[in-house]
Amino acid sequence: MDWLTEQIQLQKEQATMYEEQAFYTALQQTSDELALRIEQRQGELDGRIWNATNW
Numbered sequence: 001m002d003w004l005t006e007q008i009q010l011q012k013e014q015a016t017m018y019e020e021q022a023f024y025t026a027l028q029q030t031s032d033e034l035a036l037r038i039e040q041r042q043g044e045l046d047g048r049i050w051n052a053t054n055w
Helices: 002-014 020-048
Strands: none
Touching: 002 020
C-alpha cells in the first residue's frame, strides 16, 4: 500500500485542476479504507482460526 499511496500523492501534486486533485484525494481515502478493511478481515480470520472451541 505504501507504493500506491506514494503514486496517488505524486499524481495529486502534479494535478493542475481542482477536479483532478479532488479525485486523487478521494482515491487516497478509498485506498486507506480498503487497507483498514483488509487488516480487520485478517484479524478476524486469525481469531477464527485460533479459536480453540472450534477445533
